Amino acid sequence: MIKFSVALLLSAVSLAASAGGNVDAGKALAEKYACATCHGKDYNSPIDPSYPKLAGQHRDYLEHALVAYKRADGANGRNNAIMTGQVKPLSNQDIKDIAAYLHSLPGTLTTRR
Numbered sequence: 001m002i003k004f005s006v007a008l009l010l011s012a013v014s015l016a017a018s019a020g021g022n023v024d025a026g027k028a029l030a031e032k033y034a035c036a037t038c039h040g041k042d043y044n045s046p047i048d049p050s051y052p053k054l055a056g057q058h059r060d061y062l063e064h065a066l067v068a069y070k071r072a073d074g075a076n077g078r079n080n081a082i083m084t085g086q087v088k089p090l091s092n093q094d095i096k097d098i099a100a101y102l103h104s105l106p107g108t109l110t111t112r113r
Helices: 002-020 024-031 059-071 080-087 092-104
Strands: none
Touching: 002 080, 024 059, 080 092
């Protein structure tokens, strides 16, 4: 019974880590797809002020945005041709991994009160 419980616990931990995305895999994907070209080498200094800062952004927001670009239907204002082309080859796990990586980075986003 103890062996079963340990195996079950380890499976749950592994599933949770996968569900949240893999930071190292996300870093490799961000490099592969040259995300820094537009969003800045630190993901805090985009080349155009209309491009978002990605470092430190909420993981679920990043996932939602990437999925919306992948749909390419203009949902939620996500109809940028460059981003649509960038995310088209990404799997759902790739999106989770990239979001986990960008979320893990120190960001300069602030909340004004």
